[in-house]
Structures are given as C-alpha cells and as structure tokens.
Amino acid sequence: MIEAESVSFRHAVEILREGTIPTGSPSGKLVKKADVPKLASPVDFNADDQALFHQVIDYYHRTLKENVEGMGYLDWRGLKNSEMIDHFKIGYSNRTLGLRLPEKSRQAGAAIRERLQKLGIYRDTGREHFNGSIVFPIFDEYGQITGMYGRKTCRTRDPMIQYHTYLPGPHRGIFNLQGIQSMKEVILCEAIIDALTFWCAGFRNVTASYGVNGFTPDHLAAFRKYGIERVYIAYDRDEAGNKASEALAEKLIGEGFECFRILFPKDMDANEFAQKVTPPEKSLDVVIRNAVWMGKGKSRADPPQELAAKMENTGGDPNGRTRPSAPAPSSVGNAVEEPPASEPAPDPIPSTTPIPKAVLPLAV
Template identity: 50%
Template sequence: MARLADEVITRIKQDVSLLRLVESQGHKVTKQGKDYVVCCPFHEENTPSCIISPKTNFFNCFGCGTGGSVIDWVMLTQGVSFRFACELLQKDLGLITEAPNKAPSKNTTTKLTPPLAANADSQTALKQVIDYYLETFKQSPEVQEYLRSRGLAHPELIDRFKLGFANRTLGYRLPEKNRKAGAALRGKLQEIGILRSRGHEHFNGSLVVPIMDEHGTITEVYGRKILGNRLRKGTAQPLYLPGPHEGVWNVEAFKASNEIVLCEALLDAMTFWVYGFRNVTASYGTSGFTASHLAALKQHGFVFL
C-alpha cells in the first residue's frame, strides 16, 4: 500500500479545521481566551478540560493527557487507522457533513478488525500488541520525527527491535467492554499490564520497545513518553510493565564480542547500536542492573575481576 505523502498529511493538519469538525460532531465548545474548551470524549468528566487551539489546529486534554491533530481526533473518535482517517478527511470533509446536528453516540462495535485473537494466551496477546504498535509507529510521523531528533531513524533498528508507538488507538480497535469478547480481551490486557485498571493504555503517548530473549519471547516492555511539554508536571518519561524487570535488551550483544557496552538508558544504547556498536545493552535506569543482566554475562563467559 502506498505511503501517504508528507505534503498531504501536512495539508490535512493545516487546512481541516479541528474546531469546525468538533462542533459538527455535536460537541459543545466554549471560547476561552484565544482557544476553545470542550468536554473530552476520551474519558469521563463533567468540567471541560480538553483545549482546542485554532492557531495550532491541535487539541490537548489536561484531564487524560490525550492530544494531537485533526487526524488524531478522527482516529480516536471514529476508531479508524491513520490512513483511513486521512482518507475520510480528504473526501470533501465527509465526516463533518455526516451528522451536523446530532451528538456523537457511543458505538459498541469497531470499524476495524481487532488486532488481538480472542483466545490468545498472555504471550501471544503481548506479541500481537507489539505488532500493532509497530504498525502504528510506521503510520505516525510525530514519533518518527522524535527518533530523527535523537539520531535513531534507522530502518534496521526499527524492524529488528520492533519499535512501536502507543497512541491510544488500541482500545478503539477492541470490542467494547459491555460485550463478552471485549471484556475478555480487555481483561487479558489488564493482566499483562498493557491496559490499566480503568481501561487506559499504560504506554499511551510513548515510544514502545519490547525486551525479547533469544527465542523471541517478550519478557519486558519499555516505554518512553514523547509528548514533551504536553506532559503533566512530574510525569515519568520512562515506563515499564508492572512488576520486576525481566530479561535483557539486545541479548545478541553477548555473542557479538568479548566486550559489552552497558548503558544506563535504552535510548543511549540504541545510539551506540546505530553507530555500529552492536555489542551494546542497557540496564533499567541508574539502579536497574538486574539478575537477568548478571545471568547473561555469566552464561556467555564474561569474567568478573
């Protein structure tokens, strides 16, 4: 499938009025200074906390942290992919004229096939989520730009380590929780830690990197918030699955050389990898050298003096 041209995406984000779209869907918006405020449709609230800026044509909710462009709004409210959202907005603003006087109703069916098998075990479900995040990454210019800004826009890095992006659309691809299949899938994802107890995606707004062993089993997932100044004060940028850290990133590094480059941060380790140092791995932060790291070193014959 051909990739959407960057110029088309840019033109949609600039020329399609987010404010007009939101109003046409039936949402009540109120002017607040130069911006507008609306009750966020992505979480329950009585006092509007979602800001729409006509100047930037972006929205940002200070209640749940969701934000983005007019494309993101369509993806989230309609439960469709990035490509399909762009196609809808290109078709003479078809969404805007669809139901100008009706408030949006909560549909309990999704428009797209769920990315998870209904009977998947925990590891299979986790792999399917990671595959979905990889697909989302490749359709999300903002996270690709983030990688470029870090000097990490390397195609082999992305595919080899299955870099992904969690942009809140996973939940919109699942059957609703009032359906049997939806309740089962959401319950499974809560057990894994992909969804939190209230149903929100744990890694929302994050670059996502799975930690895999030599057999491809996912033992941990790392997330890095990339929202920048849209984050609430005090929000931790690095995220992991709940529970103790298991596994080692780039386990192949221990076979690549008789020396190991150990970084404190995963993104720093990726920088080494991109520049040819394939014998690199990372701990889980300052105090994140774990029993898994020690076991990997011993298993591959590293000597401690």
C-alpha cells in the first residue's frame, strides 16, 4: 500500500486500522497522494477555539485507549485506571492528527494547521507540539480548556529529551479544580502524575503545581475562592522540592493558610513512593498522618492523623469499593504517634522501616 498509494508507513497503518483501504489506480500506476481517500477528520474546520481544543482532546483521548505505548506508560507509572483516564480526558499524541487533515498545500489544510498552531497544538515546524506524550488537559469550573500538559513516554533519563511540555505562554488554570471545590484541605503536588497517584488512591482533593516553582496566581485565587484553609505540600523529597516547599509554605502562611509538609523517603516523589509500597492507599494515608506542621508555634488545624481519617472521597473509590469510616486516631491500633512539639519530626517512613500493613484505615 505504501508504494501503490504513495503514503507514509504511519498513514498506511491508520488507513488499514480504520478499514478505509483505497483501491489505487486501475492501470497499476502510482496515484497522487492527494487522491488517496482521506481518513475522517476529528475536527470541525469551522469550530471556535474552545470547540477545536475539545475536539483535539477527544481525538487524543480515543488514541490513548487504542495505543499500546501510551497505555503501557500509564501502567508503568501505576496509573492504568480507566475511571481516571475518562474523568480527566487523558490522551496520547502520536503524530496521527495531521494524517486526518487536508494536505498543508491545500487551502483548507493550511488554514486549519494555522489555527492549531495559534492554539499551541502545532509548532511552527509543522509538527504536533505534544508528539510522543501522554496529554493531560486542564479545565476551568465551566469545563473550558485553559491548559494542557504533556509527559513524554520515554522511560529513560536523557538530558536531551524534553519530558515535560505545556501549551505556549503563561500557565493558566489549576488541575482537578473540581476536586478541591468542596474541601477545606488540599494536597498540593509538584506534578500532575503525582496528583493522580493520590487521586487513584482515593484522595480526590488534590491538585498540582506546574513543576517545583510552578505555583501560580491561579492556584492562590482558587484556594481563596473555594475556602481552602489547609495546604498539604507533597512536593518531591529532594533538594529542589524541599527548598520550594519551604518558600511556598512561607508565602501561603503569610496569606493565612495552614501548611503541612508531606514527607516521602529521601529523593522520592509521590508516584515513586506509591509504587514501592503495598497497598499504596494505606501507605499514602500514613504519610498524610505524619505530615509536618510548617508554621511557627502550634497549628490551629486538626492534627494530620485526624485529617487523614476525615478526608472525603468526593468521587467514589476508583476500584468501586465502599471505603469504611475511619475510627478516631486514639482507637487505631499501632497508629503512628504525633511527635512531641519540642522534638523535630522524624522521617515518616525511613527507607529501612517496613510500611505498616492493615493498621491504618483508608481515607474516606
């Protein structure tokens, strides 16, 4: 087909996958590329910008569900969760969007590519901006798309690869806004994948910064608007994450918020930690209970142990189970005790200490 129909290998695969096999030239000669029957376009060329964003996200979402590489990456990160994928409209960009558009040499093809470039979906090189990435859209309270984050599916560390990609321009919006609207507490992660790790474990009141220094005015405005009182900072437990946590806590405390630091073992983030412990739900519950107060004097907030027991699951358990109500901390056998106020708080889970199993209730 590649030679007979004058198409690329990727284009031929898409045509065969959809069953739209062209017949070619009766004489056996090569046909012009423009004469090959087009794959169905996922976008309406006359749609407004928001509709176009949504149509691209819908296409990426469908692509992910059919793509072995994309789903394999989520599985590798412990996030192959169908409810999560559908709830957040997570997708995958694999450079097939352009195969479904008219050729750029045609007026319609040039026009739609120009629009997609202005939206940040395409680069000025003509390539898809998020190619090779899992794509996470960011929605506002009205369901409008305010941003997109892409994470390359590469599993190796290479300084030449740009693993994290956002839409061009300043960061707008806040991830999982719906999840923090009815809570007084919020878990703030450094990255969306870390936030989704908490979400899949049942802690739905979670959001993420745009990287270690990516707490924006939009985050602050949302915390104020929805009456957030306590922020549980769950940044990476490395030098950059520790430094950024301290600076952010100082800022948020100055704005009137209570701040606690969720501490993972050294050099770990939430996702790495959750994948090394069993079960992750209970182990994340442990680090929440051991979160360290970052202000001066005595916290006005509930102790972290009580917070972990009271956190609500606003979206239901991702595994379809009903979570039991958690007993008060005093009735939990072998629960981790809060350190005395006069002593520094120890690491919640030293790397040499096994995670307690079946001693702490799941968050509700």
